[in-house]
Amino acid sequence: MPIPSPNLYPEFNTVRLSHVEFIVKDLAASRAFYVDTLGLQVSYEDKNAIYLRAMEERGHHCIVLKQGAEAVANVLGMKVYGEEDLDRAKSFFEKKGLPTEWVERPYQGRTLRTRDNFGIPLEFYHKMDRLPPIHQQYKLYKGVKPLRIDHFNCFSPDVDASVAFYSEMGFRVTEYTEDEESKKLWAAWLHRKGGVHDMAFTNGRGPRLHHTAFWVPTPLNIIDLLDLMSTTGYLKNIERGPGRHGISNAFFLYILDPDGHRIEIYCSDYQTVDPDLEPIKWDLKDPQRQTLWGAPAPKSWFEHGSLFAGTEVRDSSLSATPIIAP
Structure with missing residues (x-):
C-alpha cells in the first residue's frame, strides 16, 4: 500500500x-x-x-x-x-x-x-517545569553520556493503519519497509522534530513498546558502555549490537533494563527537516536494512516487547519476516 x-x-x-x-x-x-x-x-x-x-x-x-x-x-x-x-x-x-x-x-x-x-x-x-542547563557541567557526565531522548519504536499489528493514524497527526514518514508479496508495510519511521523518527512501528504482536532510544555523542560512548556493562553485572542485559543500521544510518546498541524494558543507545542519523523530503523504501529481504554491518538481529529482538498498561494485545495478520540471526 x-x-x-x-x-x-x-x-x-x-x-x-x-x-x-x-x-x-x-x-x-x-x-x-x-x-x-x-x-x-x-x-x-x-x-x-x-x-x-x-x-x-x-x-x-x-x-x-x-x-x-x-x-x-x-x-x-x-x-x-x-x-x-x-x-x-x-x-x-x-x-x-x-x-x-x-x-x-x-x-x-x-x-x-x-x-x-x-x-x-x-x-x-x-x-x-524547566530546570537549569547542565550540558556544560562535564563533571556530571558518566555512563554512556546520554544527551536526550530520541524516539520510541512500537510493535503494531497493522503498520499501515498505525502510519495512517500518525500521518493524520502530522508525523512524516522518513523510511519504510514494504513486503513485496503483500505490498503491506512491515515497518515505518515517522518524525516531528527533524530527525529520522520520533515514533516508529514494527510489524508484530501488539501494540507493545519495542524500545525507547537515547541519543549519545559518539560511537565511542557506546563502546565505553559495553565495557562498563560487561564488568558490572550487566553482560546478559546486552541484547544486540553494536552495529550500524541501514535504516536511519545510525550507530546502535540495544540493551534491556532489569525489568526487560528495551533501551536503544543511538547516534549518527541524519536531518529530515525539509517537508518535501521523499521517504526511503527498503525491501524486507535486504540484509542491510536492519544491519548495514554487524551481527543480524536475534530472535528476541523481533518477539520481546513491553506491554502497555491496560491495553489489549493482538496478533498481526502479516506473517512476512526479515532475516533473523540463528
Whole structure:
C-alpha cells in the first residue's frame, strides 16, 4: 500500500516526543541501571518514583520510573506547540471515538491523556517545569553520556493503519519497509522534530513498546558502555549490537533494563527537516536494512516487547519476516 502523503497542517501541532513512564518491580535496581550505569540525571526521587533527564534536556524529565507489581509501560509523552493545541488534540481524538481526559501530572502543566487507534496510552502537554542547563557541567557526565531522548519504536499489528493514524497527526514518514508479496508495510519511521523518527512501528504482536532510544555523542560512548556493562553485572542485559543500521544510518546498541524494558543507545542519523523530503523504501529481504554491518538481529529482538498498561494485545495478520540471526 502507498504510504500517506505528508499532512503539513494537522489539526494540532506536536513538537516532538517527550517522555516515557515505566512501572518497575525494583526501584533501587532500576536506579542503579539508569543513573549509575547509563548516566541519566535525577530530577526528583522518593520511595515510590524517580524522575530522570538527559544531559541536554531542560525539561524536568524524560523517563519516570515508578514502583509497581508488574513491569509495564504506562504512557508515552508528547509535547505540543501551544496550549490551544491541547484542546485541538482533545477534539481530534474524540472525533476518532477514542477516550480523552485531563489528568494531573507532577511537573507538567495541563495534560491530555488519550490512546491511539490500537490503544497505545499517550499524553500530550505544553508546559513542563524547566530546570537549569547542565550540558556544560562535564563533571556530571558518566555512563554512556546520554544527551536526550530520541524516539520510541512500537510493535503494531497493522503498520499501515498505525502510519495512517500518525500521518493524520502530522508525523512524516522518513523510511519504510514494504513486503513485496503483500505490498503491506512491515515497518515505518515517522518524525516531528527533524530527525529520522520520533515514533516508529514494527510489524508484530501488539501494540507493545519495542524500545525507547537515547541519543549519545559518539560511537565511542557506546563502546565505553559495553565495557562498563560487561564488568558490572550487566553482560546478559546486552541484547544486540553494536552495529550500524541501514535504516536511519545510525550507530546502535540495544540493551534491556532489569525489568526487560528495551533501551536503544543511538547516534549518527541524519536531518529530515525539509517537508518535501521523499521517504526511503527498503525491501524486507535486504540484509542491510536492519544491519548495514554487524551481527543480524536475534530472535528476541523481533518477539520481546513491553506491554502497555491496560491495553489489549493482538496478533498481526502479516506473517512476512526479515532475516533473523540463528
